[in-house]
Amino acid sequence: VLKVLSHIDSILRSPRAPPLIYRRSKGPVQNYTKENGQECGFEHLPLTIEMWADQLMALKDLHRSLRKLSLELVPWHAADPQDDRESIRVEDLQFVVDAILEEIENKEKNSQTPSLPTLCAIVSHFQKLFDVNSLSGVYPRMNEVYTKLGEMTNAMRNLHELLELDSSAPPTVVVDTVGKLCDIINENVTEQVQQLLGTQDIHSIIKKLEEHECFFPPFQALIQDLLCLLEISNLDDILPTVRSLK
Numbered sequence: 427v428l429k430v431l432s433h434i435d436s437i438l439r440s441p442r443a444p445p446l447i448y449r450r451s452k453g454p455v456q457n458y459t460k461e462n463g464q465e466c467g468f469e470h471l472p473l474t475i476e477m478w479a480d481q482l483m484a485l486k487d488l489h490r491s492l493r494k495l496s497l498e499l500v501p502w503h504a505a506d507p508q509d510d511r512e513s514i515r516v517e518d519l520q521f522v523v524d525a526i527l528e529e530i531e532n533k534e535k536n537s538q539t540p541s542l543p544t545l546c547a548i549v550s551h552f553q554k555l556f557d558v559n560s561l562s563g564v565y566p567r568m569n570e571v572y573t574k575l576g577e578m579t580n581a582m583r584n585l586h587e588l589l590e591l592d593s594s595a596p597p598t599v600v601v602d603t604v605g606k607l608c609d610i611i612n613e614n615v616t617e618q619v620q621q622l623l624g625t626q627d628i629h630s631i632i633k634k635l636e637e638h639e640c641f642f643p644p645f646q647a648l649i650q651d652l653l654c655l656l657e658i659s660n661l662d663d664i665l666p667t668v669r670s671l672k
Contacts, residue, residue: 485514492522500529 540548549564558567582600586593589603653659656667 482514485516485519489514489519489522492519492526496522496526499526 549561552558552564552568556567556571558564582597583593585591585600585604586595589600589607591599591603649661649664652664653661656664658664658667
């Protein structure tokens with residue numbers, strides 16, 4: 427017994443032991459004498475052991491609470507397979523706390539990540555811009571906008587190449603260039619019509635068209651009568667058939 431008490435006393439007097447563990451009694455108590463004759467007081471030892479037992483139980487409760495907090499803050503961390511073990515060490519608690527602190531530090535570093543209200547405001551703004559009535563219609567409209575944007579980008583790139591414009595030219599320059607080409611084409615068409623009708627005067631063109639309107643209907647009726655009378659269907663057969671009748 428003295429050896430056991432001496433061993434306990436050496437542990438209690440160890441520099442690693444907390445200061446409050448070893449207290450020498452101040453009153454008249456029954457002391458045990460070690461082999462070397464020095465006295466040691468152990469009257470407070472049962473209370474100390476009870477305190478240790480309570481603290482060990484509290485460690486398990488604290489570990490369980492920290493695990494719940496960890497699951498809320500960092501649910502992607504794998505659960506410790508030894509969570510249900512009987513003994514919990516301070517190192518286990520420190521590991522959980524360190525994981526939570528690391529996650530908080532990462533969140534502070536990534537403070538640019540938008541919050542939930544910000545994301546809701548972005549979705550709401552998208553719905554207003556593109557006339558989307560429900561959340562279920564957001565993704566289809568996004569896909570539609572993306573497709574239309576791709577088509578427009580390809581069209582603008584092709585126009586830049588066809589018009590020999592720089593790729594940095596804005597859409598307004600492209601539109602102006604296309605408009606100028608249309609004006610040139612319209613001018614060429616007018617000149618061609620004037621050359622075809624043999625006149626450079628618009629009034630002469632109108633007069634020729636009026637003459638055509640007066641001449642063509644009777645001429646068409648005459649041709650149709652000749653075809654019926656000669657019993658032929660091809661316009662090129664009129665003259666040979668008339669010559670054969672002479």
